[in-house]
Amino acid sequence: MSYRVNSEFKSDLKKFGIAEQWNECFHCGNCTAVCPLTENGFLFPRQGIRVMQMGLKEKLATYVDPWLCYYCGECSETCPREANPAELMMTLRRYLTSVYDWTGLSKKIYTSKWWEFGSIIIIALLIIVGFLIYLPLKSGADAMVNQSGSVMINSLVEGISAGQFVRIIEIGDWTMAIIVAALLISNILNMFYKVILSDNAVKVPFGTYFTEFWRLIYNFATQAKFSKCDDRNYWVGHLLLMTGYSIMFALVVIALPLFQIEEIVPWYNWQRLLGYYATFGILFFLIQVTIGRIKKQDTKLKFSHPSDWLFIIMLALTTITGILVHIFRLNGMVEATYYLYIAHLAVLVPMIVIEVPFSKWSHLAYRPFAVYFSRLKKAAVKKIEYQRELAPAI
Ligand code: SF4
Numbered sequence: 001m002s003y004r005v006n007s008e009f010k011s012d013l014k015k016f017g018i019a020e021q022w023n024e025c026f027h028c029g030n031c032t033a034v035c036p037l038t039e040n041g042f043l044f045p046r047q048g049i050r051v052m053q054m055g056l057k058e059k060l061a062t063y064v065d066p067w068l069c070y071y072c073g074e075c076s077e078t079c080p081r082e083a084n085p086a087e088l089m090m091t092l093r094r095y096l097t098s099v100y101d102w103t104g105l106s107k108k109i110y111t112s113k114w115w116e117f118g119s120i121i122i123i124a125l126l127i128i129v130g131f132l133i134y135l136p137l138k139s140g141a142d143a144m145v146n147q148s149g150s151v152m153i154n155s156l157v158e159g160i161s162a163g164q165f166v167r168i169i170e171i172g173d174w175t176m177a178i179i180v181a182a183l184l185i186s187n188i189l190n191m192f193y194k195v196i197l198s199d200n201a202v203k204v205p206f207g208t209y210f211t212e213f214w215r216l217i218y219n220f221a222t223q224a225k226f227s228k229c230d231d232r233n234y235w236v237g238h239l240l241l242m243t244g245y246s247i248m249f250a251l252v253v254i255a256l257p258l259f260q261i262e263e264i265v266p267w268y269n270w271q272r273l274l275g276y277y278a279t280f281g282i283l284f285f286l287i288q289v290t291i292g293r294i295k296k297q298d299t300k301l302k303f304s305h306p307s308d309w310l311f312i313i314m315l316a317l318t319t320i321t322g323i324l325v326h327i328f329r330l331n332g333m334v335e336a337t338y339y340l341y342i343a344h345l346a347v348l349v350p351m352i353v354i355e356v357p358f359s360k361w362s363h364l365a366y367r368p369f370a371v372y373f374s375r376l377k378k379a380a381v382k383k384i385e386y387q388r389e390l391a392p393a394i
């Protein structure tokens with residue numbers, strides 16, 4: 001495969017993160033010496049910097065290296081030119097997200113504040129207007145106490161029962177989940193094409209797709225790459241976020257009819273305990289990254305792209321409105337529950353629709369796939385080396 005040097009690429013890349021500090025790199029090798037990912041013939045992260053300095057756009061699209069970086073920041077701390085290679089890896093992850101996204105929306109959302117904020121505001125307004133017109137609040141409070149003494153809230157909405165209301169929300173949830181999953185999966189397939197299929201030199205042994213598959217599941221569930229950081233709290237934060245968010249997703253999308261029922265169950269019921277764990281996990285992560293980004297003492301949290309703050313703000317608003325909905329509902333405050341529920345969905349839905357396939361959330365999916373694809377590539381290289389060794393003997 002031949003590559004053309006593209007000088008415009010550098011200014012394109014600037015829109016995804018740090019300015020051209022990385023151009024200051026004079027290849028002293030300090031970062032490669034300290035980076036735990038460096039192996040024989042694999043000069044991390046210096047190899048990637050060289051490819052960028054040469055503007056080799058097509059070659060970069062086949063790289064999984066930036067996804068393997070777990071953002072420990074050690075390379076940036078040792079760089080004598082302040083080229084900030086750790087932040088460069090983050091910039092590349094944003095850039096590659098836009099490369100995999102065939103719709104072109106990821107690039108617009110990452111590089112234009114109008115697109116980023118505009119798309120979120122439009123989806124939020126559609127949710128609010130849709131509720132107020134098609135699912136208006138029932139006139140008069142409608143909370144009552146059941147025989148066991150716990151507060152029940154009948155349907156909040158005019159003209160339909162509580163069961164019908166849950167079914168409408170469930171249909172909306174599934175529609176959103178299917179669209180978002182289809183976008184994300186198609187982008188991952190595009191990543192697979194660029195990283196594995198388009199490289200004619202890579203012939204992955206068929207069985208390796210299956211023998212390495214467990215790595216994908218393991219890394220997706222644990223985000224284990226972060227655990228290699230000296231700062232273990234950073235990994236704990238990501239693990240709590242991932243498990244908390246997955247539990248919330250399972251409760252409000254897959255098991256909504258079991259979760260969103262009229263009766264208020266006791267605090268020790270499995271639904272409430274799972275919900276409390278998920279809320280704790282998300283809050284822990286939010287507090288950890290917010291403090292880190294404000295203090296700017298940790299190298300990996302010194303530089304914040306607007307998408308980093310937007311992600312934190314939207315997740316915080318979703319969590320706070322979710323907690324308030326729960327408190328108001330427990331206390332039988334029907335009107336407040338209804339309006340807070342709309343506010344909750346007006347933040348949650350744009351966050352999922354925009355962030356999961358096109359922005360920050362997609363990184364949690366691309367990372368484990370990158371680990372999987374890099375193992376496939378390694379297996380392909382090993383096979384070639386083995387065949388070369390055999391050749392003279394044959
Ligand atoms: S330490 Fe800095 S100057 Fe040296 S190779 Fe790495 S990025 Fe370049």
Ligand code: SF4
Binds near residue numbers: 071072
């Ligand atoms: S931030 Fe990434 S590239 Fe830098 S030392 Fe850590 S793992 Fe290596």
